[in-house]
Amino acid sequence: MASTKATSKTYTLNTGAKIPAIGLGTWQSKPHEVEKAVEIALRRGYRHIDTALAYGNEEEVGRGIKNSGVPREEIWLTTKLDNPWHKRVQEGIDSSLKSLGTDYVDLYLIHWPSSTDPSDLKKHHPDWDYIKTWQEMQKLPATGKVRNIGVSNFGITHLEKLLNDPSCKIVPAVNQIEIHPNNPSPKLVEYNTSKGIHSTGYSCLGSTNSPLYSNETLLTLAKAKGKTPQQVLLAWGIQKGWSVIPKSVNKERIETNFELDGWDLTEDELKKLDSMPERFKVCGDAWLPVKVFFGDDE
Template sequence: MIGFGTWQLGSRTAYESVRAALEIGYRHIDTATLYQNEADVGRAVKDSGLGREQVFVTTKLRPQDARHARRTLESSLRLLDTGYVDLWLIHWPTGQDELVSTWRELLSAKDAGLARNVGVSNYSPALIDELTEATGQQPAVNQVSWSPAQHDPALLDEHRRRGIAVEGYSGLKNTDMRDPVLTGIAQRHGVTPAQVVLRWHLEHDIAILPRSSRREHIAANFDLDGFALTKDEVTAIDTLTRTG
């Protein structure tokens, strides 16, 4: 449920940050072809001393690579220096012409054992239904931007009804940490507003992918077990949603 994001982490920083995350206790690392740091992520996992099966690794396919999806995944696996990824996602929707054929490529890679699970990112429930109706198999995951300001209970329910896990990215980036609702809750629990926001995601069963290159922030973002939000606190954060 607590993954480590690597977007915008350059080569050396990605390696050092992933090593730090794994030392701190993270066991879920999220990268993508787009990020151009798969080799550094793979090296960090290798050098951590952890067994490959102990670390859940996600990478993503750019829509522009859809016509040679399998080749792109094989390149990702070479860079990551692993025989499989735990989760392979389509990074954002392809054009309508390639929508179903790209999903079939992901399902084929799963059948071949190159990806343990396959899913999508930034897809609407309608697009997900299109994939499912065409193939009989739905994505395991939809990774989407999620924060208190973007909280959409109806959208969350759409995923729940389908049995699709939601991973939220940019939860901290899109949140005003000085909001009095967050600072007040943080003060009551003796934690930071960022920790409150991440814990709020977990209270909604949304997996999180916080990213940082600073070890103290990497550690704080993982340290969410020592407190829980009350129902009233969760509701107060829900109401930070921007409207209009």
């Protein structure tokens, strides 16, 4: 069972680095809202901020960090390499660092296993795939610009191919994937763990207008605990063993999401959430030139 100090809990990665169990996600946050959200989160006690080049908000994230007054070295900062930049990994990280206004990031992820042609985003590079991208990613820790490298939206199929390739000298530290009770992906999480890869759950609250918030199992459990459904979902993820990055730009929700200390879900309560039969994904792959979700990770 997880500690009752969830907000100060960390997970040790295969590099020895410690990633905070809870962070602030910034995907789908509207322009001009992220800067303040990051500042609020850091002032409240968050020490983990997640962004990506593709989100278009790295500059705002950087300003929010600066405005918070929290020293950079106390913050775990994650960003991601966008699909059209797979052939330009060094340029990709340099672009992100400039936008963020920092000399390094704590974690740099391949955002998707899709090497998209920048001249036509509906096409995949015929001569380039994520194996070659990882070869370039592996050069980054030695530069000091990146402390840890990992992947995002990689399934077992992708990881098997990557880890079995002779050029793979560094096992990804993290695989960031969609995880909530209606998309638990137990086989993928178990596979990550078996390979020493930490799982981070995005869309851990099921995203905006989620079907989760009409789920009687979740609502009844939250009411009985005297907690919000969001708090219950975050506690479920942390107690199951992965880090969570709930997204919000609302001050009250940002602060409430961080109120996870002093209580736990019981084993029975965890099992109730585990047994919710409904399934949905927030993030699909129809917009990509290649299919990345195969439905085989459940």
